[in-house]
Amino acid sequence: MKKTALAAALLAVMPVAAQADLLFTVGAKASVWNVEPTGQLDDGVSVEDDGLNLDSENGSQITVFFEHPVPFIPNLKLKQTSLELEGDGAINASFGDVTFSEDVTSTMDLSHTDLTLYWGLPLPIPFVDINFGLTARQFDGKAEVTGATAGTESVDLDFVLPLVYGEVKVDTPFGVYGHVDINYVGYGKNKLSDMSYGLGYDLPIPVVDIGLEAGYRKMTLQTDEDNVDIAADVDIGGMYYGASLSLGF
Template sequence: MRKLMIVVGGSLALAAPLASADILGVGATVSYWDSDFSGEVVNKDSAVDIEKDLDLDSDSNANFTAFFEHPIPVLPNVRLNYTSISQSGNGEIGPEGFDGIFSADVRSELDIDQFDATFYYEVLDNWVNLDLGLTARKFDGELVVRDTVIGGRVSKTSVDAVVPMGYLAARFDLPFTGVSVGAEGNVISFDGDSLHDFNAYGQYEIAMLQLRAGYRQMSIDYEDDDDKLDVELSGPFASVGVAF
Protein backbone atom coordinates (compact mmCIF):
# COMPACT_ATOMS: atom_id res chain seq x y z
CA MET A 1 0.00 0.00 0.00
CA ARG A 2 1.17 3.46 -0.83
CA LYS A 3 1.56 5.68 2.19
CA LEU A 4 1.07 9.41 1.79
CA MET A 5 3.52 11.05 4.16
CA ILE A 6 3.87 14.81 3.86
CA VAL A 7 6.12 16.97 6.01
CA VAL A 8 4.70 20.44 6.61
CA GLY A 9 7.71 22.13 8.15
CA GLY A 10 7.34 25.29 10.16
CA SER A 11 3.55 25.60 10.01
CA LEU A 12 3.07 25.63 13.78
CA ALA A 13 5.61 28.44 14.14
CA LEU A 14 2.92 30.94 13.14
CA ALA A 15 0.81 30.09 16.16
CA ALA A 16 3.29 29.00 18.82
CA PRO A 17 4.31 32.39 20.22
CA LEU A 18 0.82 33.87 20.16
CA ALA A 19 -1.11 32.29 23.03
CA SER A 20 -1.57 29.35 25.35
CA ALA A 21 -4.22 28.12 27.75
CA ASP A 22 -4.54 30.15 30.96
CA ILE A 23 -5.06 27.07 33.13
CA LEU A 24 -4.74 23.31 32.94
CA GLY A 25 -7.76 21.71 31.29
CA VAL A 26 -8.89 18.25 30.20
CA GLY A 27 -12.09 17.01 28.62
CA ALA A 28 -13.77 14.29 26.58
CA THR A 29 -16.83 13.94 24.36
CA VAL A 30 -18.77 11.17 22.69
CA SER A 31 -21.03 11.82 19.72
CA TYR A 32 -23.29 10.17 17.18
CA TRP A 33 -23.21 11.25 13.54
CA ASP A 34 -26.22 10.47 11.30
CA SER A 35 -24.43 10.68 7.96
CA ASP A 36 -25.41 10.01 4.36
CA PHE A 37 -22.89 8.44 1.98
CA SER A 38 -22.20 9.30 -1.67
CA GLY A 39 -19.34 8.74 -4.10
CA GLU A 40 -17.54 5.86 -5.73
CA VAL A 41 -14.88 3.25 -5.08
CA VAL A 42 -12.39 2.24 -7.77
CA ASN A 43 -10.66 -1.13 -7.93
CA LYS A 44 -8.08 -1.21 -10.71
CA ASP A 45 -9.99 -0.03 -13.78
CA SER A 46 -13.55 -0.65 -12.54
CA ALA A 47 -15.70 1.65 -10.41
CA VAL A 48 -18.87 1.23 -8.37
CA ASP A 49 -21.28 3.89 -7.08
CA ILE A 50 -21.71 3.18 -3.38
CA GLU A 51 -25.10 4.90 -3.20
CA LYS A 52 -26.79 3.82 -6.46
CA ASP A 53 -25.20 0.41 -7.07
CA LEU A 54 -24.60 -0.83 -3.53
CA ASP A 55 -27.45 0.95 -1.70
CA LEU A 56 -25.43 1.31 1.50
CA ASP A 57 -27.14 2.30 4.75
CA SER A 58 -25.50 3.49 7.94
CA ASP A 59 -25.06 0.80 10.59
CA SER A 60 -23.03 2.84 13.06
CA ASN A 61 -21.11 6.10 13.15
CA ALA A 62 -19.36 6.79 16.46
CA ASN A 63 -16.96 9.54 17.43
CA PHE A 64 -14.80 9.96 20.54
CA THR A 65 -12.70 13.01 21.43
CA ALA A 66 -10.35 13.89 24.28
CA PHE A 67 -8.21 16.99 24.80
CA PHE A 68 -5.50 18.28 27.10
CA GLU A 69 -4.64 21.98 27.47
CA HIS A 70 -1.91 23.58 29.55
CA PRO A 71 -0.41 27.04 30.22
CA ILE A 72 3.10 26.34 28.83
CA PRO A 73 3.46 28.75 25.86
CA VAL A 74 5.97 26.82 23.71
CA LEU A 75 4.29 23.41 23.87
CA PRO A 76 1.09 22.76 21.88
CA ASN A 77 -2.14 21.50 23.36
CA VAL A 78 -3.22 18.00 22.35
CA ARG A 79 -6.53 16.75 20.98
CA LEU A 80 -7.24 13.09 20.13
CA ASN A 81 -10.17 11.99 18.01
CA TYR A 82 -11.42 8.60 16.81
CA THR A 83 -14.17 8.14 14.21
CA SER A 84 -15.62 4.77 13.22
CA ILE A 85 -18.00 4.49 10.26
CA SER A 86 -19.75 1.29 9.22
CA GLN A 87 -22.12 0.92 6.25
CA SER A 88 -23.75 -2.12 4.67
CA GLY A 89 -26.41 -2.85 2.09
CA ASN A 90 -27.81 -5.04 -0.65
CA GLY A 91 -27.42 -3.82 -4.21
CA GLU A 92 -26.87 -4.87 -7.78
CA ILE A 93 -23.84 -4.73 -10.06
CA GLY A 94 -24.76 -4.14 -13.71
CA PRO A 95 -23.33 -5.69 -16.87
CA GLU A 96 -20.45 -3.19 -16.85
CA GLY A 97 -19.13 -5.09 -13.83
CA PHE A 98 -16.94 -4.32 -10.84
CA ASP A 99 -13.73 -6.20 -10.10
CA GLY A 100 -14.88 -9.39 -11.79
CA ILE A 101 -18.50 -9.25 -10.61
CA PHE A 102 -21.01 -8.88 -13.46
CA SER A 103 -24.82 -8.62 -13.53
CA ALA A 104 -25.24 -9.88 -9.98
CA ASP A 105 -27.02 -9.15 -6.72
CA VAL A 106 -24.42 -8.23 -4.08
CA ARG A 107 -24.04 -7.74 -0.35
CA SER A 108 -21.57 -4.99 0.58
CA GLU A 109 -19.84 -3.66 3.70
CA LEU A 110 -17.87 -0.43 3.85
CA ASP A 111 -15.81 0.39 6.97
CA ILE A 112 -13.77 3.53 7.58
CA ASP A 113 -11.73 4.08 10.74
CA GLN A 114 -9.68 7.17 11.42
CA PHE A 115 -7.59 8.38 14.34
CA ASP A 116 -6.47 11.99 14.70
CA ALA A 117 -3.72 13.43 16.87
CA THR A 118 -3.99 17.24 16.76
CA PHE A 119 -1.38 19.63 18.15
CA TYR A 120 -2.70 23.18 18.43
CA TYR A 121 -2.28 26.59 20.04
CA GLU A 122 -4.94 28.88 21.45
CA VAL A 123 -4.55 32.13 19.54
CA LEU A 124 -7.59 33.71 21.21
CA ASP A 125 -9.14 32.58 24.49
CA ASN A 126 -12.00 34.77 25.76
CA TRP A 127 -15.51 35.33 24.37
CA VAL A 128 -13.96 34.72 20.96
CA ASN A 129 -11.88 31.54 20.79
CA LEU A 130 -9.49 30.59 17.99
CA ASP A 131 -7.24 27.52 17.79
CA LEU A 132 -4.68 26.80 15.06
CA GLY A 133 -2.59 23.67 14.60
CA LEU A 134 -1.75 20.51 12.70
CA THR A 135 -3.46 17.12 12.69
CA ALA A 136 -1.83 13.76 11.92
CA ARG A 137 -4.65 11.54 10.62
CA LYS A 138 -4.42 7.75 10.26
CA PHE A 139 -7.30 6.37 8.27
CA ASP A 140 -8.21 2.95 6.90
CA GLY A 141 -11.05 2.21 4.51
CA GLU A 142 -12.21 -1.15 3.16
CA LEU A 143 -15.07 -2.09 0.85
CA VAL A 144 -16.09 -5.76 0.59
CA VAL A 145 -18.55 -6.70 -2.17
CA ARG A 146 -19.91 -10.27 -2.27
CA ASP A 147 -21.81 -11.89 -5.09
CA THR A 148 -24.83 -13.43 -3.30
CA VAL A 149 -24.65 -16.59 -5.42
CA ILE A 150 -23.18 -19.46 -3.39
CA GLY A 151 -19.49 -19.62 -4.21
CA GLY A 152 -19.67 -16.25 -5.95
CA ARG A 153 -16.79 -13.83 -6.24
CA VAL A 154 -15.75 -11.63 -3.30
CA SER A 155 -14.12 -8.27 -4.09
CA LYS A 156 -12.04 -6.33 -1.57
CA THR A 157 -10.90 -2.74 -2.05
CA SER A 158 -8.80 -1.03 0.63
CA VAL A 159 -6.93 2.20 1.16
CA ASP A 160 -4.86 3.34 4.13
CA ALA A 161 -2.81 6.44 4.78
CA VAL A 162 -1.20 8.69 7.35
CA VAL A 163 -1.61 12.35 6.39
CA PRO A 164 -0.99 15.72 8.04
CA MET A 165 -3.83 18.21 7.88
CA GLY A 166 -4.23 21.84 8.79
CA TYR A 167 -6.49 22.39 11.83
CA LEU A 168 -8.63 25.42 12.71
CA ALA A 169 -11.33 25.80 15.36
CA ALA A 170 -13.31 28.95 16.17
CA ARG A 171 -16.01 29.52 18.77
CA PHE A 172 -18.02 32.54 19.94
CA ASP A 173 -19.43 32.44 23.47
CA LEU A 174 -22.56 34.44 24.29
CA PRO A 175 -21.57 36.03 27.64
CA PHE A 176 -23.25 34.75 30.82
CA THR A 177 -25.56 32.33 28.98
CA GLY A 178 -23.59 29.08 28.57
CA VAL A 179 -24.51 29.21 24.89
CA SER A 180 -21.91 29.28 22.11
CA VAL A 181 -21.65 28.70 18.37
CA GLY A 182 -18.58 27.48 16.53
CA ALA A 183 -16.95 25.59 13.72
CA GLU A 184 -13.86 23.46 13.28
CA GLY A 185 -12.14 21.67 10.47
CA ASN A 186 -9.19 19.76 9.06
CA VAL A 187 -8.06 20.00 5.43
CA ILE A 188 -5.26 19.01 3.06
CA SER A 189 -4.82 18.72 -0.70
CA PHE A 190 -1.70 17.27 -2.30
CA ASP A 191 -0.78 15.66 -5.63
CA GLY A 192 -4.36 14.84 -6.63
CA ASP A 193 -5.37 13.51 -3.19
CA SER A 194 -7.49 15.58 -0.84
CA LEU A 195 -9.26 15.25 2.49
CA HIS A 196 -11.47 17.68 4.34
CA ASP A 197 -13.53 17.37 7.49
CA PHE A 198 -15.65 20.32 8.71
CA ASN A 199 -18.41 20.82 11.25
CA ALA A 200 -20.49 23.71 12.56
CA TYR A 201 -22.40 23.55 15.84
CA GLY A 202 -24.30 25.16 18.65
CA GLN A 203 -23.36 24.33 22.23
CA TYR A 204 -24.87 24.68 25.67
CA GLU A 205 -22.63 24.37 28.71
CA ILE A 206 -23.77 23.93 32.28
CA ALA A 207 -21.20 23.35 35.03
CA MET A 208 -18.79 20.77 33.55
CA LEU A 209 -21.32 19.34 31.07
CA GLN A 210 -21.25 20.30 27.38
CA LEU A 211 -24.17 19.53 25.04
CA ARG A 212 -23.54 20.09 21.34
CA ALA A 213 -25.50 19.64 18.11
CA GLY A 214 -24.51 20.54 14.57
CA TYR A 215 -23.72 19.42 11.05
CA ARG A 216 -20.59 17.62 9.84
CA GLN A 217 -19.25 17.03 6.34
CA MET A 218 -16.26 14.84 5.49
CA SER A 219 -14.74 14.16 2.07
CA ILE A 220 -12.06 11.60 1.17
CA ASP A 221 -10.47 11.52 -2.27
CA TYR A 222 -7.47 9.21 -1.95
CA GLU A 223 -5.75 6.76 -4.29
CA ASP A 224 -3.72 3.84 -2.94
CA ASP A 225 -1.97 1.93 -5.76
CA ASP A 226 -4.86 0.65 -7.96
CA ASP A 227 -7.53 1.28 -5.32
CA LYS A 228 -9.28 4.61 -4.89
CA LEU A 229 -11.77 5.94 -2.36
CA ASP A 230 -13.72 9.02 -3.50
CA VAL A 231 -16.57 9.48 -1.03
CA GLU A 232 -18.41 12.18 0.90
CA LEU A 233 -20.29 11.86 4.18
CA SER A 234 -22.56 14.56 5.59
CA GLY A 235 -25.31 14.89 8.13
CA PRO A 236 -26.29 16.11 11.61
CA PHE A 237 -24.53 15.08 14.81
CA ALA A 238 -25.10 15.36 18.53
CA SER A 239 -22.58 15.02 21.35
CA VAL A 240 -22.23 15.12 25.09
CA GLY A 241 -19.00 15.93 26.88
CA VAL A 242 -17.33 16.97 30.10
CA ALA A 243 -14.58 19.54 30.62
CA PHE A 244 -12.55 20.22 33.75
Protein backbone atom coordinates in the same frame (compact mmCIF):
# COMPACT_ATOMS: atom_id res chain seq x y z
CA MET B 1 -14.21 38.98 64.07
CA LYS B 2 -13.41 35.38 63.18
CA LYS B 3 -16.22 35.36 60.59
CA THR B 4 -14.87 38.56 59.05
CA ALA B 5 -11.36 37.13 58.83
CA LEU B 6 -12.66 33.92 57.28
CA ALA B 7 -14.67 35.82 54.68
CA ALA B 8 -11.64 37.92 53.79
CA ALA B 9 -9.53 34.80 53.41
CA LEU B 10 -12.09 33.20 51.11
CA LEU B 11 -12.30 36.32 48.96
CA ALA B 12 -8.53 36.36 48.68
CA VAL B 13 -8.37 32.71 47.62
CA MET B 14 -11.28 32.76 45.15
CA PRO B 15 -9.56 34.79 42.39
CA VAL B 16 -6.51 32.54 42.66
CA ALA B 17 -8.65 29.42 42.38
CA ALA B 18 -10.58 30.83 39.46
CA GLN B 19 -7.34 31.72 37.72
CA ALA B 20 -5.92 28.26 38.43
CA ASP B 21 -8.96 26.70 36.78
CA LEU B 22 -7.83 28.32 33.56
CA LEU B 23 -4.28 26.91 33.65
CA PHE B 24 -4.87 23.31 32.63
CA THR B 25 -7.97 21.72 31.12
CA VAL B 26 -8.69 18.06 30.48
CA GLY B 27 -11.88 16.94 28.83
CA ALA B 28 -13.76 14.46 26.70
CA LYS B 29 -16.53 14.55 24.13
CA ALA B 30 -18.77 11.78 22.81
CA SER B 31 -21.39 11.91 20.08
CA VAL B 32 -23.44 9.88 17.64
CA TRP B 33 -22.96 10.79 13.96
CA ASN B 34 -25.74 9.81 11.55
CA VAL B 35 -24.22 9.68 8.06
CA GLU B 36 -25.47 9.42 4.48
CA PRO B 37 -22.86 8.36 1.86
CA THR B 38 -22.71 9.60 -1.74
CA GLY B 39 -20.15 9.17 -4.52
CA GLN B 40 -18.25 6.23 -5.94
CA LEU B 41 -15.43 3.77 -5.40
CA ASP B 42 -12.93 2.37 -7.90
CA ASP B 43 -13.84 4.73 -10.78
CA GLY B 44 -17.45 3.78 -11.37
CA VAL B 45 -18.94 1.76 -8.52
CA SER B 46 -21.61 3.98 -7.01
CA VAL B 47 -22.20 3.78 -3.26
CA GLU B 48 -25.75 5.12 -3.72
CA ASP B 49 -29.01 3.33 -4.61
CA ASP B 50 -27.92 2.81 -8.22
CA GLY B 51 -24.96 0.71 -7.06
CA LEU B 52 -23.86 -0.63 -3.70
CA ASN B 53 -26.82 1.09 -2.02
CA LEU B 54 -25.01 1.76 1.25
CA ASP B 55 -27.48 2.66 3.97
CA SER B 56 -27.47 5.56 6.39
CA GLU B 57 -25.72 4.48 9.57
CA ASN B 58 -24.93 5.79 13.03
CA GLY B 59 -21.23 6.17 13.72
CA SER B 60 -19.61 7.28 16.94
CA GLN B 61 -17.13 10.04 17.77
CA ILE B 62 -15.04 10.08 20.96
CA THR B 63 -12.54 12.86 21.71
CA VAL B 64 -10.17 13.48 24.62
CA PHE B 65 -8.10 16.66 24.91
CA PHE B 66 -5.57 18.43 27.11
CA GLU B 67 -4.88 22.19 27.07
CA HIS B 68 -2.28 24.18 28.97
CA PRO B 69 -0.78 27.71 29.02
CA VAL B 70 2.87 26.81 28.29
CA PRO B 71 4.06 28.86 25.27
CA PHE B 72 5.19 27.08 22.10
CA ILE B 73 4.21 23.61 23.41
CA PRO B 74 1.06 22.45 21.57
CA ASN B 75 -2.20 21.36 23.10
CA LEU B 76 -3.25 17.79 22.38
CA LYS B 77 -6.43 16.24 21.04
CA LEU B 78 -7.09 12.58 20.23
CA LYS B 79 -10.27 11.68 18.34
CA GLN B 80 -11.61 8.26 17.34
CA THR B 81 -14.37 7.98 14.73
CA SER B 82 -16.00 4.59 14.23
CA LEU B 83 -17.94 4.37 10.98
CA GLU B 84 -18.99 1.23 9.11
CA LEU B 85 -21.56 1.38 6.30
CA GLU B 86 -23.43 -1.62 4.90
CA GLY B 87 -25.73 -2.11 1.94
CA ASP B 88 -27.49 -4.49 -0.47
CA GLY B 89 -27.37 -3.43 -4.11
CA ALA B 90 -26.53 -4.51 -7.64
CA ILE B 91 -23.57 -3.56 -9.86
CA ASN B 92 -22.30 -4.37 -13.32
CA ALA B 93 -18.70 -3.24 -12.95
CA SER B 94 -15.25 -4.19 -11.74
CA PHE B 95 -14.33 -3.69 -8.13
CA GLY B 96 -10.70 -4.33 -7.32
CA ASP B 97 -9.64 -7.34 -9.37
CA VAL B 98 -13.12 -8.88 -9.66
CA THR B 99 -15.93 -8.13 -12.14
CA PHE B 100 -19.45 -8.23 -10.71
CA SER B 101 -22.69 -8.43 -12.69
CA GLU B 102 -25.21 -9.36 -10.02
CA ASP B 103 -26.79 -8.46 -6.70
CA VAL B 104 -24.16 -7.76 -4.06
CA THR B 105 -23.79 -7.09 -0.38
CA SER B 106 -21.11 -4.63 0.64
CA THR B 107 -19.45 -2.85 3.53
CA MET B 108 -17.30 0.28 3.65
CA ASP B 109 -15.39 0.92 6.86
CA LEU B 110 -14.07 4.48 7.10
CA SER B 111 -13.10 4.36 10.77
CA HIS B 112 -10.16 6.60 11.62
CA THR B 113 -8.12 8.09 14.44
CA ASP B 114 -6.93 11.73 14.60
CA LEU B 115 -3.97 12.99 16.58
CA THR B 116 -4.05 16.80 16.59
CA LEU B 117 -1.42 19.19 17.94
CA TYR B 118 -2.70 22.76 18.11
CA TRP B 119 -2.06 26.21 19.47
CA GLY B 120 -4.43 29.02 20.43
CA LEU B 121 -4.10 32.53 19.06
CA PRO B 122 -3.76 35.09 21.90
CA LEU B 123 -6.61 37.34 20.80
CA PRO B 124 -7.74 40.27 22.99
CA ILE B 125 -11.34 39.50 22.07
CA PRO B 126 -13.65 38.18 24.80
CA PHE B 127 -15.61 34.98 24.13
CA VAL B 128 -13.69 34.16 20.90
CA ASP B 129 -11.12 31.35 20.65
CA ILE B 130 -9.16 30.53 17.49
CA ASN B 131 -6.98 27.42 17.33
CA PHE B 132 -4.70 26.16 14.57
CA GLY B 133 -2.41 23.18 14.16
CA LEU B 134 -1.72 19.88 12.42
CA THR B 135 -3.56 16.55 12.40
CA ALA B 136 -2.30 13.07 11.54
CA ARG B 137 -5.26 10.91 10.48
CA GLN B 138 -4.94 7.13 10.40
CA PHE B 139 -7.63 5.34 8.38
CA ASP B 140 -7.97 1.71 9.41
CA GLY B 141 -10.79 0.22 7.37
CA LYS B 142 -11.71 -1.55 4.16
CA ALA B 143 -14.26 -1.77 1.36
CA GLU B 144 -15.70 -5.21 0.62
CA VAL B 145 -18.14 -6.43 -2.02
CA THR B 146 -19.66 -9.94 -2.14
CA GLY B 147 -21.69 -11.58 -4.91
CA ALA B 148 -23.10 -15.11 -5.07
CA THR B 149 -21.29 -15.82 -8.37
CA ALA B 150 -18.15 -13.65 -8.33
CA GLY B 151 -17.33 -14.20 -4.66
CA THR B 152 -15.81 -11.60 -2.33
CA GLU B 153 -13.35 -8.82 -3.12
CA SER B 154 -11.89 -6.76 -0.28
CA VAL B 155 -9.70 -3.67 -0.57
CA ASP B 156 -7.93 -2.09 2.40
CA LEU B 157 -8.60 1.55 3.24
CA ASP B 158 -5.52 1.79 5.43
CA PHE B 159 -3.40 4.92 5.12
CA VAL B 160 -2.23 8.03 6.99
CA LEU B 161 -2.90 11.62 5.90
CA PRO B 162 -1.34 14.82 7.30
CA LEU B 163 -3.92 17.58 7.64
CA VAL B 164 -4.03 21.28 8.44
CA TYR B 165 -6.34 21.95 11.40
CA GLY B 166 -8.31 25.07 12.36
CA GLU B 167 -11.08 25.86 14.83
CA VAL B 168 -13.15 28.90 15.80
CA LYS B 169 -15.32 28.89 18.91
CA VAL B 170 -17.59 31.72 20.05
CA ASP B 171 -18.95 31.66 23.60
CA THR B 172 -21.67 33.80 25.16
CA PRO B 173 -22.36 34.86 28.78
CA PHE B 174 -25.47 32.67 28.70
CA GLY B 175 -23.74 29.30 28.28
CA VAL B 176 -24.59 28.98 24.59
CA TYR B 177 -21.67 28.60 22.17
CA GLY B 178 -21.03 27.94 18.50
CA HIS B 179 -18.01 26.42 16.81
CA VAL B 180 -16.56 25.50 13.42
CA ASP B 181 -13.56 23.23 12.88
CA ILE B 182 -11.91 21.88 9.75
CA ASN B 183 -9.19 19.44 8.75
CA TYR B 184 -7.91 19.69 5.18
CA VAL B 185 -5.22 18.41 2.82
CA GLY B 186 -4.94 18.38 -0.96
CA TYR B 187 -2.11 17.13 -3.17
CA GLY B 188 -2.28 15.69 -6.68
CA LYS B 189 -5.55 13.79 -7.04
CA ASN B 190 -5.80 13.24 -3.30
CA LYS B 191 -8.00 15.44 -1.15
CA LEU B 192 -9.62 15.26 2.24
CA SER B 193 -11.89 17.97 3.61
CA ASP B 194 -13.57 17.39 6.96
CA MET B 195 -15.71 20.17 8.44
CA SER B 196 -17.91 20.27 11.53
CA TYR B 197 -20.07 23.09 12.81
CA GLY B 198 -22.52 23.13 15.66
CA LEU B 199 -24.21 24.80 18.62
CA GLY B 200 -23.89 23.81 22.24
CA TYR B 201 -24.93 24.72 25.76
CA ASP B 202 -22.78 24.49 28.90
CA LEU B 203 -24.94 23.46 31.85
CA PRO B 204 -24.70 25.72 34.94
CA ILE B 205 -22.94 23.13 37.11
CA PRO B 206 -20.09 24.11 39.46
CA VAL B 207 -16.59 22.56 39.45
CA VAL B 208 -16.92 20.81 36.07
CA ASP B 209 -18.17 21.94 32.66
CA ILE B 210 -20.84 19.68 31.17
CA GLY B 211 -22.17 20.58 27.75
CA LEU B 212 -24.71 19.37 25.22
CA GLU B 213 -24.02 19.85 21.52
CA ALA B 214 -25.61 19.24 18.13
CA GLY B 215 -24.26 19.99 14.69
CA TYR B 216 -23.36 18.80 11.21
CA ARG B 217 -20.19 17.09 9.99
CA LYS B 218 -19.22 16.45 6.36
CA MET B 219 -16.17 14.56 5.15
CA THR B 220 -15.13 14.57 1.48
CA LEU B 221 -12.51 11.99 0.49
CA GLN B 222 -10.81 11.71 -2.90
CA THR B 223 -7.95 9.26 -3.38
CA ASP B 224 -5.63 8.29 -6.24
CA GLU B 225 -5.13 4.55 -6.71
CA ASP B 226 -1.47 5.27 -7.45
CA ASN B 227 -1.08 6.29 -3.79
CA VAL B 228 -3.62 4.03 -2.03
CA ASP B 229 -5.18 0.66 -2.83
CA ILE B 230 -8.32 2.07 -4.45
CA ALA B 231 -9.59 5.25 -6.06
CA ALA B 232 -12.42 6.87 -4.10
CA ASP B 233 -14.59 9.95 -4.49
CA VAL B 234 -17.09 9.88 -1.64
CA ASP B 235 -18.92 12.33 0.60
CA ILE B 236 -19.98 11.30 4.09
CA GLY B 237 -22.19 13.76 5.93
CA GLY B 238 -24.92 14.09 8.52
CA MET B 239 -26.05 15.44 11.88
CA TYR B 240 -24.34 14.58 15.15
CA TYR B 241 -25.59 14.79 18.76
CA GLY B 242 -23.46 14.50 21.86
CA ALA B 243 -22.18 15.71 25.21
CA SER B 244 -18.90 16.97 26.66
CA LEU B 245 -17.18 17.04 30.03
CA SER B 246 -14.17 19.16 30.99
CA LEU B 247 -12.31 20.08 34.16
CA GLY B 248 -9.91 22.94 34.80
CA PHE B 249 -7.23 22.88 37.46
